[in-house]
Amino acid sequence: MSSRQIIVENLKKRYEGDFYAVNDVSFLVNAGEIFGFLGPNGAGKSTTVTMLTTLALPTSGKAHVGGYDIITQAQQVRRIAGVALQDIGLDPVMKSMELLVTQGQLFGMSRMDAIKRAKELLELVRLSEFTDRPVGKYSGGMRRRLDLAMALVHKPEILFLDEPTTGLDPASRRDVWSEVRRLNVQEGMTIFLTTQYLEEADELADRIAIINAGKIAVEGQPAELKAALGAESINVTFGDNATVERARNALVDMVDRAQIDRKTLRLYLQNAAYAIPTVVNKLNELQLQPLSLTLTQPTLDDVFLQVTGQRFEEETEDEAQTEAIA
Amino acid sequence: MTAMTKPLPQTQSVSEKSKGMPLWKQITMMTWRNLVVIRRTPASVLPGLMISVFFLFIYEASLSGAANFFLAGKSYLAFILPVSIISASLSGSGLAGQYIVRDIENGYFDKLLLTPISRIALLSGPVFAGAIMLAIQTALILTVAVLMGLESATGLGGILAVLGFGLLLGTGFAGFGVSVALLTGSAAATSGASFAFFPLTFLTATFVPINLLEGWLKTAAEWNPITYVLQATRSILLDGWNWEYIGQGLIACAILGLVPFFIALWALRQRTSRK
Numbered sequence: 051m052s053s054r055q056i057i058v059e060n061l062k063k064r065y066e067g068d069f070y071a072v073n074d075v076s077f078l079v080n081a082g083e084i085f086g087f088l089g090p091n092g093a094g095k096s097t098t099v100t101m102l103t104t105l106a107l108p109t110s111g112k113a114h115v116g117g118y119d120i121i122t123q124a125q126q127v128r129r130i131a132g133v134a135l136q137d138i139g140l141d142p143v144m145k146s147m148e149l150l151v152t153q154g155q156l157f158g159m160s161r162m163d164a165i166k167r168a169k170e171l172l173e174l175v176r177l178s179e180f181t182d183r184p185v186g187k188y189s190g191g192m193r194r195r196l197d198l199a200m201a202l203v204h205k206p207e208i209l210f211l212d213e214p215t216t217g218l219d220p221a222s223r224r225d226v227w228s229e230v231r232r233l234n235v236q237e238g239m240t241i242f243l244t245t246q247y248l249e250e251a252d253e254l255a256d257r258i259a260i261i262n263a264g265k266i267a268v269e270g271q272p273a274e275l276k277a278a279l280g281a282e283s284i285n286v287t288f289g290d291n292a293t294v295e296r297a298r299n300a301l302v303d304m305v306d307r308a309q310i311d312r313k314t315l316r317l318y319l320q321n322a323a324y325a326i327p328t329v330v331n332k333l334n335e336l337q338l339q340p341l342s343l344t345l346t347q348p349t350l351d352d353v354f355l356q357v358t359g360q361r362f363e364e365e366t367e368d369e370a371q372t373e374a375i376a
Numbered sequence: 377m378t379a380m381t382k383p384l385p386q387t388q389s390v391s392e393k394s395k396g397m398p399l400w401k402q403i404t405m406m407t408w409r410n411l412v413v414i415r416r417t418p419a420s421v422l423p424g425l426m427i428s429v430f431f432l433f434i435y436e437a438s439l440s441g442a443a444n445f446f447l448a449g450k451s452y453l454a455f456i457l458p459v460s461i462i463s464a465s466l467s468g469s470g471l472a473g474q475y476i477v478r479d480i481e482n483g484y485f486d487k488l489l490l491t492p493i494s495r496i497a498l499l500s501g502p503v504f505a506g507a508i509m510l511a512i513q514t515a516l517i518l519t520v521a522v523l524m525g526l527e528s529a530t531g532l533g534g535i536l537a538v539l540g541f542g543l544l545l546g547t548g549f550a551g552f553g554v555s556v557a558l559l560t561g562s563a564a565a566t567s568g569a570s571f572a573f574f575p576l577t578f579l580t581a582t583f584v585p586i587n588l589l590e591g592w593l594k595t596a597a598e599w600n601p602i603t604y605v606l607q608a609t610r611s612i613l614l615d616g617w618n619w620e621y622i623g624q625g626l627i628a629c630a631i632l633g634l635v636p637f638f639i640a641l642w643a644l645r646q647r648t649s650r651k
Contacts (some may be wrong), residue, residue: 103490107650123494126651133490139483143416144409152409184416200487270600271525 052116052130052345054081054207054240056102061111063097071097074111076300078244079257084234086243086255086272089237094264095244096136102242103133116208125263129157136213136244138197142186144176146196149185150203156202164203171199174231191222200231208235208240215250223250230254231290248350260354267357272350279356280348281306282322284342287314297338301329316346399494406501407508408495410475414509420474425513428464429520434455436524439583446585448595452613454528456583457521458609461538462602463577464513465546470570473553474507480561480647487560499644503554507547514542525614535613541609548633549573551640558643576602601628 056079072094079085089095095280097364099108102115104124112119119345140149153165155367172178180188185196194214201209211230231254233239245251245252250273251258259269268275288294290313297315302308305319319325322345333340377637397405406595414421432453440452447455455470479485488498518526518535528534579596580603581589608625611618 103488105489105650127493135483135486137483137486139485139487141413141479141482141484143413150411152405153487153491155405156402156488156493157398158492194624203383 052118052126053251054113054116054238055076055079055209056085056113056115056242058098058102059111061098061101061113062109063094063101063106070109072101072108072265075261075264075266076111077259077266077269079240081240082234082238083256084230084241084243085253086251086258087242087261088246088248088251088258089244089261090246092196093261093279094118095246095261098261099133099135099210099242100356103135104132112237129204130207132201132204132209132210133212134194134197134201134209136216138193138375140185140197141244143184145184146172146199147181148194150199153200153203159204167203171202175199175203176225177238189373191218191225193217194222194226194231198224198226202233205237206239208242210276211241211243213244215245215341216248217328223361224284227254248354252350258350260350260357261356262358268353275353276348276350282320282327282348282350283346284317284319284322285314285342285344285346286329286333287342288338289313293338295337297333300332300336300338303331304328313341322346392606399497402494402497403500403504406461406497407504410502410505411508413475413478414471414505416599420471421468421509421513424464424467424471425516426466428460428513428517431463431522432460432517432524435459435583443584446588447614450529453524453526453635454613456608457517457526458538458541458584458606458615459577460517460521461542461609462513462545462605463574465510465542465551466573466577467547467570468506468510468513469549470553471509472502472550472565473555473569475502475505476554476561477557477561477566480557481563495644495648498648499554499640503547503550506550507543510542511539514539514546518631528613529616530612534617535624537612538609541605541629544626544629545605545632548629549636550640551633551636554640554650555636557649558640561647568581575641576600581606602634604628605632 052248052255059076061072064070070209075094076191087095087098097106101108102113103118104120104127107121112121114120115129118130120127122128141327144348150171151161151164151169154167155161159167172181175198176373177192177196177199178285185193188196191304197209200215201211214230215226218226227250230241234241243251243254245253255272257271258275265293268279268280286297294310294313294315298308298310301315301317305317307318309316309318317329326343326345330343343361435456436453437595440457443452443455476485479488485498518539523537529538552573553566553569557566579593580600581597586594586597586603586607604621604624605628608618608621611621
């Protein structure tokens with residue numbers, strides 16, 4: 051039995067031209083935890099995964115996966131780790147059963163056991179009805195689910211998922227999420243998940259680390275980080291730009307920061323909920339009629355903005371609005 | 377910490393307990409897998425086969441009359457058939473490289489690297505699958521030749537020996553395509569590599585016996601190992617078992633096979649060593 055932990059110390063990966071894709075990264079993933087590794091494209095997420103899963107060697111630094119050294123005990127790491135890489139590596143002319151059975155046998159199962167396991171997994175990822183179709187004819191979501199099944203064949207103790215939902219439609223994304231949760235809770239699997247979706251990390255991870263330009267910017271529990279670094283906001287939308295301007299001028303002194311986003315005024319402040327009556331009174335006083343007023347909880351996007359000084363490219367402002375007052 | 381409150385059932389990964397698969401089984405499995413791929417993508421083998429049979433028809437039709445002066449009544453078909461077999465072997469030797477490059481491109485190669493698979497099985501699966509395809513291809517060419525009226529001085533045994541030579545040459549030579557595939561990971565470079573040795577089939581006693589060649593072509597032919605393979609297979613079909621020629625032919629095959637084999641092993645290490 052492996053320790054099911056991931057311990058990473060001062061990991062570095064240098065590519066040609068003195069470019070550090072991963073630059074002195076350290077973190078600890080506890081046994082049985084879902085760890086979200088969050089960052090924009092090119093931040094160093096996949097490079098970290100390829101090192102931890104033994105496909106690439108670090109330039110310097112150390113890492114242990116399940117108690118095994120990724121540099122000197124690569125075979126042991128491969129036996130206890132399940133890996134679904136960002137680029138799904140499935141031969142398009144093969145069929146799901148063939149791929150899964152081959153995978154199982156390579157991990158030392160008998161053919162009968164491998165077939166049994168393959169059927170189990172196809173059931174699990176709801177692909178049992180599609181065994182006759184070559185995987186090249188699968189949809190993106192189906193391929194992703196089969197790839198996840200491939201990673202699970204040998205009952206790994208630690209699962210690496212590199213951007214498991216990138217390019218999936220929202221329904222398939224939710225499927226992957228519930229499966230990840232199930233594996234974690236029911237099978238006790240330690241899961242290392244990279245994502246560029248803040249929402250995903252927020253939804254799934256017990257703890258997250260934000261990586262940016264090869265370095266870890268911040269690490270902690272999502273709620274903790276949001277509380278420490280995020281800001282709640284009151285968002286007031288008006289009918290025209292002139293009114294938004296007037297409202298901002300009237301309210302800017304009451305809040306930490308006020309920002310205009312098209313016809314919406316965003317007021318950032320601590321304990322935003324308590325401030326709502328004051329804001330409403332002030333608007334009444336000036337006879338400014340809002341079209342809507344919402345309260346936004348801090349998001350990881352705010353955390354990201356705080357620690358990196360830049361916004362995430364993704365569309366994240368849509369969700370997390372908890373309360374709407376007309 | 378939330379993680380600590382979760383149940384931690386004792387699931388041990390299957391593979392940590394098991395010893396893994398014996399090497400011969402891994403090789404069989406990888407060979408089988410490549411054959412499945414070939415069966416589903418027949419376009420990769422058909423052109424090579426067609427071209428070999430086409431050459432056989434053309435050479436026989438256009439040169440058999442003119443060749444009478446050096447063959448003294450013997451069959452030109454038997455004289456030219458080995459050329460067809462050897463060119464099929466050389467072009468067929470590219471198959472293994474193509475299968476490997478395919479896996480590198482679609483990412484399955486990396487997937488396999490993440491399993492405890494032996495590196496030797498990764499290499500020999502496609503090579504053996506290519507050899508099986510080559511055997512089928514060569515057998516088909518020989519069948520066509522027999523239908524065209526081939527008479528072998530050594531009977532069926534001789535025809536099988538020629539098949540064996542084709543197979544030996546093609547399998548050994550597969551190492552070149554495999555090496556290019558592993559080193560470049562590029563399909564274009566890999567298919568180009570199988571053409572690089574195309575001239576070998578012409579810088580030799582292709583259309584007439586070596587004693588009729590002159591000048592630089594004669595020198596090239598004497599140095600070209602293919603010449604000795606041709607000589608061995610021709611003597612089997614035209615004259616009978618000439619062990620000296622057969623021995624030279626086998627040595628030539630060994631040279632043409634072992635060099636690429638070691639390059640391929642080195643290329644495999646380049647590809648799979650972690651950087």
